[in-house]
Amino acid sequence: MPTARFDPALPPEAAPAAEATPAFLPLYRQIKALMLRGLQEGAWRPGELIPSEKDLAARYRVSQGTVRKAVEELAAENLLVRRQGKGTFVATHAEERVQFRFLRLQPDDGQQEPMQRRFIDCERLRASAEVARALLLATGDAVVHVQRVLSFRGSPVVFDDIWLPGALFKDLTAQRLGDYRGPLYGLFESGFGVRMIRADERIRAVAADASAALHLGVDLGAPLLSVERLSFTYGDVPVELRRGLYDTSSHHYRNQLS
Amino acid sequence: MPTARFDPALPPEAAPAAEATPAFLPLYRQIKALMLRGLQEGAWRPGELIPSEKDLAARYRVSQGTVRKAVEELAAENLLVRRQGKGTFVATHAEERVQFRFLRLQPDDGQQEPMQRRFIDCERLRASAEVARALLLATGDAVVHVQRVLSFRGSPVVFDDIWLPGALFKDLTAQRLGDYRGPLYGLFESGFGVRMIRADERIRAVAADASAALHLGVDLGAPLLSVERLSFTYGDVPVELRRGLYDTSSHHYRNQLS
DNA sequence: ACGCATTTGTTCGTATGTATT
DNA sequence: TAATACATACGAACAAATGCG
Numbered sequence: 001m002p003t004a005r006f007d008p009a010l011p012p013e014a015a016p017a018a019e020a021t022p023a024f025l026p027l028y029r030q031i032k033a034l035m036l037r038g039l040q041e042g043a044w045r046p047g048e049l050i051p052s053e054k055d056l057a058a059r060y061r062v063s064q065g066t067v068r069k070a071v072e073e074l075a076a077e078n079l080l081v082r083r084q085g086k087g088t089f090v091a092t093h094a095e096e097r098v099q100f101r102f103l104r105l106q107p108d109d110g111q112q113e114p115m116q117r118r119f120i121d122c123e124r125l126r127a128s129a130e131v132a133r134a135l136l137l138a139t140g141d142a143v144v145h146v147q148r149v150l151s152f153r154g155s156p157v158v159f160d161d162i163w164l165p166g167a168l169f170k171d172l173t174a175q176r177l178g179d180y181r182g183p184l185y186g187l188f189e190s191g192f193g194v195r196m197i198r199a200d201e202r203i204r205a206v207a208a209d210a211s212a213a214l215h216l217g218v219d220l221g222a223p224l225l226s227v228e229r230l231s232f233t234y235g236d237v238p239v240e241l242r243r244g245l246y247d248t249s250s251h252h253y254r255n256q257l258s
Numbered sequence: 259m260p261t262a263r264f265d266p267a268l269p270p271e272a273a274p275a276a277e278a279t280p281a282f283l284p285l286y287r288q289i290k291a292l293m294l295r296g297l298q299e300g301a302w303r304p305g306e307l308i309p310s311e312k313d314l315a316a317r318y319r320v321s322q323g324t325v326r327k328a329v330e331e332l333a334a335e336n337l338l339v340r341r342q343g344k345g346t347f348v349a350t351h352a353e354e355r356v357q358f359r360f361l362r363l364q365p366d367d368g369q370q371e372p373m374q375r376r377f378i379d380c381e382r383l384r385a386s387a388e389v390a391r392a393l394l395l396a397t398g399d400a401v402v403h404v405q406r407v408l409s410f411r412g413s414p415v416v417f418d419d420i421w422l423p424g425a426l427f428k429d430l431t432a433q434r435l436g437d438y439r440g441p442l443y444g445l446f447e448s449g450f451g452v453r454m455i456r457a458d459e460r461i462r463a464v465a466a467d468a469s470a471a472l473h474l475g476v477d478l479g480a481p482l483l484s485v486e487r488l489s490f491t492y493g494d495v496p497v498e499l500r501r502g503l504y505d506t507s508s509h510h511y512r513n514q515l516s
Numbered sequence: 517a518c519g520c521a522t523t524t525g526t527t528c529g530t531a532t533g534t535a536t537t
Numbered sequence: 538t539a540a541t542a543c544a545t546a547c548g549a550a551c552a553a554a555t556g557c558g
Binding site (some may be wrong): 201 | 335
């Protein structure tokens with residue numbers, strides 16, 4: 001694991017966070033990349049305990065401190081979870097107490113609490129140009145389209161349209177959606193081996209159309225929050241496009257800036 | 259700097275990020291707290307170079323590695339900025355290239371770019387119950403109320419209402435607002451010694467009222483994004499309440515989840 | 517242009533503390 | 538109690554970036 005230095009003359013701000021193949025990485029980042037591959041390839045599965053720092057150090061032939069830096073970064077990115085005295089675990093959406101890592105909607109008064117789900121539709125169809133572009137597919141490729149409503153104490157609050165690559169979610173049916181208990185991303189993870197690790201959201205205010213008005217029980221034209229989410233798995237591969245319409249008359253989308 | 263251990267039996271998930279006075283802190287966190295106080299009291303001012311790790315280690319009588327951990331956390335919280343070869347600096351809103359750390363609005367096509375400002379109003383008045391509660395003032399206390407519009411290539415996009423504690427912003431006038439070049443938080447920092455370090459936002463979709471429709475050039479009732487922001491300075495003290503109405507017909511609020 | 521000093525970044529090693537089983 | 542794992546703390550050395558003479 002030598003620390004080679006090639007990288008001739010990258011412009012200071014050139015690296016676009018994507019690949020520029022810097023040809024050089026600090027040792028701990030090389031270790032991090034190796035561990036990332038292990039996660040990606042399923043060598044270590046969600047919820048599992050990974051080897052101890054000492055074992056990892058021996059395996060990669062580096063000091064424990066170097067492994068520690070790699071693990072720290074992976075933990076900071078929510079890919080691993082460290083527990084003093086127990087070990088380091090692969091993060092999972094399944095048993096995770098933090099159900100609301102991705103859902104930022106909150107009642108104006110009081111805390112977040114689980115909402116009731118109702119699946120309206122789950123069909124296989126061909127990707128529109130827009131959906132294909134987002135998911136890096138070709139127009140007309142197979143996709144799964146899911147519609148659902150989330151309700152808070154009986155009142156519908158969220159109306160979601162979800163598009164998934166058909167190739168990855170072959171056996172997804174309304175049946176399986178209805179049967180599964182726990183967060184949707186938990187099902188994707190355990191049932192399809194697709195783990196969401198990051199997402200970008202674009203938020204807008206829109207007027208309710210007929211469909212939204214019906215499912216959310218609001219007037220036609222009522223202002224709704226439109227949340228377009230593109231979710232990624234390892235390697236920045238997009239694996240879910242979702243558009244949620246939120247009724248924010250008694251809820252709000254919460255965000256922390258720092 | 260002894261490492262005392264009292265802390266009897268805090269429930270595992272009890273610490274509400276606020277104060278529980280754990281009565282115990284690792285050494286590096288004690289150092290961090292001391293440095294935080296230095297920042298808060300103005301011993302190290304925004305933009306300034308702070309002492310080197312070696313100096314800090316000597317000053318606090320700890321190892322360089324311990325100082326390093328403290329500095330790393332402060333840098334992760336955007337209070338300090340580390341520059342290899344140069345030193346560690348106090349973060350500032352002034353010269354900062356990251357003008358958009360707090361403004362998440364982005365044109366649907368293309369990158370963020372500075373918007374044109376127009377100040378509509380700057381008046382001193384008494385805090386309403388709602389404003390007082392947010393800013394931890396008493397109803398009727400003096401506050402400064404600012405209204406402004408941000409425009410993108412000539413078109414108004416953001417209509418902001420801003421409330422500030424009158425006691426902190428004594429000499430804030432429309433004149434000073436208009437004269438200042440650079441981000442508003444830069445003026446607050448250099449002109450009033452108030453540095454914003456964190457903010458919470460509550461986002462909703464609302465219908466444009468007459469005032470918003472006028473200033474943003476949209477129809478009455480048009481859907482707008484309402485962004486309520488409460489900004490904090492050191493010690494989680496709220497120092498700004500802001501409500502922005504965003505026209506999201508060609509812009510969107512961008513958020514990254516991870 | 518070159519080298520030197522300074523500062524942060526990386527890597528190793530060792531020892532000890534704290535949490536869990 | 539003992540063993541294991543992560544957390545903290547110290548020390549040392551070298552690398553990389555910067556700025557100055």
